[in-house]
Amino acid sequence: MESDDGEVVSNKQVIFKDYVPGILQESDMYITTATIKLKVPPDTKGVLVKNLYLSCDPYMRIRMRKVQGSYFARSCQESLLPITGRGVAKVVDSSHPDFKNDDLVWGMTGWEEYSLITATETLFKIHDRDVPPSCYLGILGMPGLTAYGGFYEICSPKKGEFVFVSAASGAVGHLVGQFAKLLGCYVVGSAGSKDKVDLLKNKFGFDDAFNYKEEPDLDAALKRYFPEGIDIYFENVGGKTLDAVLLNMRVHGRISVCGMISQYNLEQPEGVHNLMQLVVKRIRMEGFMVHDYYHLYSKYLEMVLPLMKEGKIVHLEHAAQGLESAPSALVGLFTGCNIGKQVIAVAYE
Incomplete structure (x- = not known):
């Protein structure tokens, strides 16, 4: 018409x-x-x-x-x-x-x-x-820029640091882990199934990964994967995972708070009990929105497009x-x- x-x-x-x-x-x-x-x-x-x-x-x-x-x-x-x-x-x-x-x-x-x-x-x-x-x-849009800003700008990562990524097989998490590996960090991710854990280790190049659903004690699990503690935590989950991570952070560790997906369907969010660790270990924990980094978008594309086309980053x-x-x-x-x-x-x- x-x-x-x-x-x-x-x-x-x-x-x-x-x-x-x-x-x-x-x-x-x-x-x-x-x-x-x-x-x-x-x-x-x-x-x-x-x-x-x-x-x-x-x-x-x-x-x-x-x-x-x-x-x-x-x-x-x-x-x-x-x-x-x-x-x-x-x-x-x-x-x-x-x-x-x-x-x-x-x-x-x-x-x-x-x-x-x-x-x-x-x-x-x-x-x-x-x-x-x-x-x-x-990778070339919001999740990619989120991973870039949250990891590089907030966490100020250095080669050899210990990095933990929750919801690591998701749109943001699987990119953060790969960025960390390219920088020379030791990277472990958590996910919710055996297939996702296998992907993290075999496709995305994580050093290790675990199924959080099979870990009744997340504190013990993190101590097993990070015996020397965690330098950087990229937070996607919140709740019990964040509580356990706080106990395992190293002095002057950094936590980039991207999201807390475990809480989004709850009418009463879970409490976090180990916040005193922020004081004791002088941890910096910072939340952010992707809009904070729109001004870096062209810089991000200059970095990631060649890596993507050369197959050094898997999307x-x-x-x-x-x-x-x-x-x-x-x-x-x-x-x-x-x-x-x-x-x-x-x-x-």
């Missing part, structure tokens, strides 16, 4: 029903079909895009609950609207001077076939098309097909279904 200001097409969407207490379920989302004009409205500075790949990320769960007094309280998903998250898309129409038709971009978009994006400061143009576009949701991706698969893919993050970066392939031409 044509209109005076652009073709009108159907637009399949994943709708967020309402704020979610407790465990996220597929039923907290539903699929619907709307329509959209393939033209940026007059007097609007923005881009209209066709979404190709969408990203599933643990932080999205926090944005589905009412959180007071935090960054997430200002950016919650709005109920009965399409879920928002990062994606790779092709520009269909643009009224913004930095973007033109057929550009590939990555950044914040909607879980739908087409999105009108006016917050263009969240968009990055994709210049290198020698790699699969979906990589810009993983693993888990792709679900079609928007219909999006709810189950997101829920699966919290039950350990994915290995590496979880994406949804909406359409690619």
Whole structure:
């Protein structure tokens, strides 16, 4: 169907029903079909895009609950609207001077076939098309920059240091471990299955790894893998894992707090009891958001693209097909279904 200001097409969407207490379920989302004009409205500075790949990320769960007094309280998903998250898309129409038709971009978009994006400061143009576009949701996008900023900028790593990565087979963790190995560190990761542990050791080059589900005493497990203690902990899990790590940190150790996925479905987060170790061992523990390091993105690409193309960094991706698969893919993050970066392939031409 044509209109005076652009073709009108159907637009399949994943709708967020309402704020979610407790465990996220597929039923907290539903699929619907709307329509959209393939033209940026007059007097609007923005881009209209066709979404190709969408990203599933643990932080999205926090944005589905009412959180007071935090960054997430200002950016919650709005109920009965399409879920928002990062994606790779092709520009269909643009009224913004930095973007033109057929550009590939990555950044914040909607879980739908087409999105009108006016917050263009969240968009990055994709210049290198020698790699699969979906990589810009993983190693070349938010998870990669998260791993880079959290590891290099916060932890100030040095050759020979002892590094522990939790959720090490995830989108960020498997990159942190590889960065640490390239630097000459000793690296151990934890994951939730034998297959993931095998991948960490045999594909990603970790020195060792263990299945945390098979360790009734995490303190004892860490003492076994780090008899001399931990210099750097890249935190993705929180709760009991963080508590055990604090007991095993070395003096002047550094903890980079990327996330705490074990807590996202809990109404009452677990307490951490060993915080006095921060004082006794003079540990520096710092949380961060990926936005803190957007200014380093071009520097990061200069480092990682050659490593990726030379095969010195391995990137693993888990792709679900079609928007219909999006709810189950997101829920699966919290039950350990994915290995590496979880994406949804909406359409690619």
